[in-house]
Amino acid sequence: MTEGDRTRRLEAIIxxxxxGTRFGGAKLTSPWRGAPLIHGALAxxxxxxxxxxxxxxxxDAAVKPIVEAWAAAYDxxxxxRLVHAADHAQGMAASLRAGIAALDDDxxxxxxxxxxxxxxxxxxxxxxxxxxxxxxxxAA
Numbered sequence: 001m002t003e004g005d006r007t008r009r010l011e012a013i014i015x016x017x018x019x020g021t022r023f024g025g026a027k028l029t030s031p032w033r034g035a036p037l038i039h040g041a042l043a044x045x046x047x048x049x050x051x052x053x054x055x056x057x058x059x060d061a062a063v064k065p066i067v068e069a070w071a072a073a074y075d076x077x078x079x080x081r082l083v084h085a086a087d088h089a090q091g092m093a094a095s096l097r098a099g100i101a102a103l104d105d106d107x108x109x110x111x112x113x114x115x116x117x118x119x120x121x122x123x124x125x126x127x128x129x130x131x132x133x134x135x136x137x138x139a140a
Contacts, residue, residue: 009051009106009107009108009109010048010049010050010051010107010108010109010110010111010129010132010133011050011051011052011053011054011103011104011107011109011110011111012045012046012048012050012052012053012054012110012111012112012113013053013054013055013056013096013099013100013103013110013111013112013113014038014041014042014045014053014054014055014056014113014114014115015056015092015095015096015099015112015113015114015115016028016038016041016055016056016057016058016060016063016067016095016115017056017057017058017059017084017085017088017092017094017095017098018058018059018088018092018095018115018116019058019059019060019088019089020059020060020116025060026060026062027060027116028060028063028066028115028116029060029062029063029066032118033118036066037115037116037118038063038066038067038070038115038116038118039066039070039118040117040118040119040120041113041114041115041116041117041118041120042055042067042070042071043118044113044118044120044122044125045111045113046074046076046079047122047125048111048125048126048129049126049129050079050111050129051079052079052080052081052104053076053079053080053081054081054082054083054099054102054103055067055080055081055082055083055115056083056084056085056095056096056098056099056102057082057083057084057085057088058084058085058088058089058094058095059088059089063115064082064084067080067082068080068082081102083098083099083101083102084098085097085098085099086098096112099112109132111125111128111129
């Protein structure tokens with residue numbers, strides 16, 4: 001597989017299925033720097049060199065329309081896939097399983113973002129993608 005093939009088959013998953021219980025609920029839709037908290041993760045994931053971004057929702061039904069509105073505002077609808085993790089109450093692994101299950105069969109790698117981490121620097125995402133393009137099986 002060429003470097004270009006690996007890049008074309010790289011996808012992102014944003015885990016946004018949690019209830020935000022320790023936060024008091026509705027964490028991802030809470031305001032942060034003038035916008036919902038999840039906007040930061042969306043910006044980082046969509047800026048990554050990926051063909052599609054899968055957002056896994058769960059406990060908070062208000063996350064889906066916020067994600068859809070963000071994607072529409074940034075003309076990113078075509079690259080967005082929304083997946084609902086019905087078993088989200090089982091924890092983050094349930095959301096990750098739902099996201100991975102939704103990926104296309106030819107996906108060769110995944111960058112995983114957490115919906116409540118809005119300050120992921122583009123340089124970190126680029127470095128992870130670069131390591132993957134060079135053939136790494138995993139990177140953190």
